[in-house]
Amino acid sequence: MNIILFGPPAAGKGTQAKRLVAERGMVQLSTGDMLRASIASGSELGQEVKAIMDRGDLVTDAIVVRLIEARLPEADAGGGAIFDGFPRTLAQAEALDAMLAARGSQIDRVIRLKVDDTALIERVATRFAEQGRADDNPDSFKVRLGAYNAQTAPLLPYYEAQGKLVDVDGMGTIEAVASAINAQLDL
C-alpha cells in the first residue's frame, strides 16, 4: 500500500510517517529530509536549494521529482511507501502518478492531517526555540504556510476526484492521531 501523508507544514506528517515505518515496515520518502541531507552533505544540489528552503519557498518540481524517482525502488522492496511532503504541486502529483503507473503501482490513499493555523504557528514557535531549524523562524514559516495554501492545498480536489482522500483530525495527541490513521489504513 502506498500512501501520501498530506497537510500543512508542521502538521505532524514526519512524526506519523516514522511511526508507520516502525510499526508497518513501510518506507518513508520525505523530500524535506532528502533535501536537508543534500544540504548537510555539501553537495552542489544542497548549495542550490539551501537559500530557497531557508526562506520557506518551494524548490523546483524537477529537483524533487528526481529525488523521489531515485528512491522508488526501495518502496517496492518494502511494505509500501509513505510520501511525506511530496507532492506539493499539481505537477508533482501528476509526475508521481505517472512514475508509479510505469512501475505498475499507484497511490492507494491520501491521508490529510487537519490542523488549524493557530496550532501550527504555536508548534513551530516551540520547534524553532528547541531546534533552531532555519525555516521555522516566524517569517519563513509564514511563507511556508502561504506556499501550502497557494500551491499544495489545490491538490485536495485532485485526490478527492480519484476517491482517495481521507481526513484525519491532526489536533489530538500523537497517539490519537496515530490510531485515527491506523483505522484508515486497516479499512
Ligand code: ADP
Ligand atoms: P514541513 O512539512 O515542516 O514544511 P519539509 O521538511 O517537508 O517541512 O520541507 C521543508 C522545505 O523543503 C520546504 O519548505 C521546501 O522548501 C522544501 N521542500 C520539501 N519538499 C518539497 C517538495 N515536494 N516540493 C518543493 N519543495 C519542497
